Amino acid sequence: MxxxxxxxxxxxxxxxxxxxxxxxxxxxxxxxxxxxxxDKYKIFVPGERVLVAVSGGKDSLALFDILQRLGYAVExxxxxxxxxxxxxxxxxxxxxxxAKRDAPLHLHALGEEAGAGVPEIASQLQRPPCSLCxxxxxxxxxxxxREKGFTALATGHNLDDEGATLLGNVTSWQIGYxxxxxxxLPSTHPKLVTKAKPLALxxxxxxxxxxxxxGIEFHxxxxxxxxxxxxxxxxxxxxxxxxxxxxxKIRFYQEFLKNQRIFSAIExxxxxxxxxxxxxxxxxxxxFCTVLGKLRGSSRAASDRIGASKG
Amino acid sequence: MTGxxxxxxxxxMILVIIEGREQQLDKKRIRIKTLLKRLHINPETALAxxxxxxxxxxxxxVEGDTCVIRRTVAGR
Numbered sequence: 566m567x568x569x570x571x572x573x574x575x576x577x578x579x580x581x582x583x584x585x586x587x588x589x590x591x592x593x594x595x596x597x598x599x600x601x602x603x604d605k606y607k608i609f610v611p612g613e614r615v616l617v618a619v620s621g622g623k624d625s626l627a628l629f630d631i632l633q634r635l636g637y638a639v640e641x642x643x644x645x646x647x648x649x650x651x652x653x654x655x656x657x658x659x660x661x662x663x664a665k666r667d668a669p670l671h672l673h674a675l676g677e678e679a680g681a682g683v684p685e686i687a688s689q690l691q692r693p694p695c696s697l698c699x700x701x702x703x704x705x706x707x708x709x710x711r712e713k714g715f716t717a718l719a720t721g722h723n724l725d726d727e728g729a730t731l732l733g734n735v736t737s738w739q740i741g742y743x744x745x746x747x748x749x750l751p752s753t754h755p756k757l758v759t760k761a762k763p764l765a766l767x768x769x770x771x772x773x774x775x776x777x778x779x780g781i782e783f784h785x786x787x788x789x790x791x792x793x794x795x796x797x798x799x800x801x802x803x804x805x806x807x808x809x810x811x812x813x814k815i816r817f818y819q820e821f822l823k824n825q826r827i828f829s830a831i832e833x834x835x836x837x838x839x840x841x842x843x844x845x846x847x848x849x850x851x852x853f854c855t856v857l858g859k860l861r862g863s864s865r866a867a868s869d870r871i872g873a874s875k876g
Numbered sequence: 877m878t879g880x881x882x883x884x885x886x887x888x889m890i891l892v893i894i895e896g897r898e899q900q901l902d903k904k905r906i907r908i909k910t911l912l913k914r915l916h917i918n919p920e921t922a923l924a925x926x927x928x929x930x931x932x933x934x935x936x937x938v939e940g941d942t943c944v945i946r947r948t949v950a951g952r
Contacts (some may be wrong), residue, residue, distance in 0.1 A: 566932045576930040577923075585932060725948070769948040774923055774930060777946065787949075797949060804920040 577774050580811035588778055595775045599631050599763050606749040608761045609717055615639050615761075616715040618706050619663070619670075620654035621784035623776045624721030626662055628764055630781060633666065640715075641668040644705050646698055647675050647682015651789060658784040671713070673705055677858055684790070690859055694790040697856065704853040708844060710758040722762040725769035728784040728814045729799035731821055746821075746830065754836065756845050768814060769800075892944040909933040911943070921948045 566575040567723050568587035575585035579594075586594055603609055615632060619625045619641040632639045643659045645652045656672070663670040683701070687694035710718045727746070734742045748765035752758055764772060776783055791797075808815040838844070839851035846852070890901040892911065901911070908924045908931050915938045924931045925944045 566934050575932050578934070580920075588930075770919075770920060770923065773946060773948050777923065777930060778923065800949065801918075801921075804918050807920045808918050855914045 568787040581768065581807070581815055582812075589809070591774065592778060592845070595767065595771065596631060596634060598767055600635055602748060603635075604767050606747070606761075608638060608749050608763055611636070612638065613717060614715050615717050615719050616642050616671075616706075616710045616713070616758075617719045618702075618721070619643050619659050620721075621662075622721070623781070623783040623785075624723055624764060624769075624772050625728075626659075626721075626781050626783045627772050627775050627779075628719060628721040629662070629666075631775075631777060632763065633668065639719075640671065642671045642673065642706060642709055642718075644702055645672065645674040645676070646702070647868070648684055648790070649682075651786060654786060655695045655784045658782065662782070671709065673709060675701060675705070678705075679860060681860065686856065686860055687790075690856065695794060698790070700852050700855070704844070704851070707758050707760075707842050708842075713755060716752075717759045717761055719761045719763055721764055721772075721840060723764045723767050723769045724814055724818060725800050725803065726796070727762065727765050728803045728818050731818060732799040732803060733795060740828055743821075744825070745770050747825070748822075754845055756838075756843075765818070767813065788805065789876075850865070880902050888936055888939045890939055892945065893942065894945040895947065903939070905938045907934060907936050908943075911937070912945070915945070917945065917947075922946060923948075 566578060566585045567573065568575045568590050569584040569661050570590040571587060573587040573589075577591050578585045609615060615637050617625065617629045617632065617639050619629055621641070629639060629641060630798075641659065641663050643656060660670065660725070674727040679686060679701075681689070681700045683694050686692075687697050690697075706718055706720075727748075731743075731746060732859055734740075734746065748762045767775075775808075803814050803817070836845045836847060839846045839854055840849050841854035841858070842851060844851055844853075848855075850858070887922075887928070890903055890906065892899050892901055892915070894915070894917075902927050909919065911924070912922060912933070919933055923946045924933075924935075924937075925946065926937060926941055931943070
């Protein structure tokens with residue numbers, strides 16, 4: 566199999582694009598695709614300070630590497646979610662990765678703010694850890710970016726992630742979510758930072774190939790709480806479609822984006838400032854502060870019980 | 877098969893490593909595409925490597941080769 570661009574030996578076949586590429590041309594293809602995504606959706610402007618959320622996984626590290634190569638001024642934010650062992654290993658990978666690139670890294674430990682990591686909080690409040698983790702990460706990322714003066718926050722969501730989310734939203738007809746899903750979520754309020762997904766048009770397999778060809782060492786371990794996650798089933802379904810009909814994933818997502826205005830007439834919830842922290846929310850108190858409040862309440866209740874039993 | 881050196885037997889097989897688990901294939905040669913099908917792995921969710929180099933799906937691996945299969949999502 567030969568490279569379509571230069572006729573050298575190909576290292577990868579991209580069935581969705583009807584091409585095979587050698588190492589150099591595949592790496593160029595990835596950079597070009599991300600730059601085109603940025604241009605098409607007007608994600609960043611040259612010289613903009615971009616905060617990249619780096620978990621240590623392949624997608625976020627690939628994103629950081631690509632944006633740096635494309636000439637954007639990127640800094641990393643890593644949030645330690647306090648998941649036993651797993652979080653520490655992820656953090657080590659991120660620290661090594663950014664140190665090698667001499668790039669700024671900001672660290673935030675959830676445990677230092679909330680007094681506990683995600684598994685403990687989930688157990689105390691009897692809530693699923695994944696939704697709690699996602700909500701708390703989004704909150705911390707937006708707050709951090711806003712406080713430090715970043716105008717955009719980039720995450721490593723790839724085409725498979727976006728396709729899986731879309732399929733999930735379609736199967737349950739989450740019209741509000743469908744109206745907002747996009748590679749770019751512009752800031753609609755001074756307290757909301759623009760959120761961007763520059764890898765949204767790259768398949769997960771392409772991101773993995775990019776990391777392997779660039780020699781990017783990423784955190785491969787699966788989160789111990791992610792087993793059985795619905796998004797993984799949605800990804801499997803889409804990849805099965807892709808196998809039988811190459812190009813299905815990208816068509817599903819891009820055609821949705823073209824027709825998204827169908828959902829835009831739906832009224833969104835009015836936002837107000839959280840009564841505790843002042844960040845934007847649809848409720849009186851935001852979910853993050855609600856969780857922290859309940860956590861503190863349950864800790865106080867537990868210590869009161871211990872005190873009462875001792876007394 | 878008397879007198880056959882088991883070490884030599886090992887070398888003549890194809891070794892496949894998926895997420896740290898090793899398995900031997902009693903084949904002289906096999907295409908990556910066929911290998912993935914045999915392992916019930918959707919090629920859209922995996923990449924194959926030999927000596928650290930990516931292999932396109934029409935590439936053949938032969939006896940003595942070690943092939944590492946990387947999944948796009950770990951733990952499937």
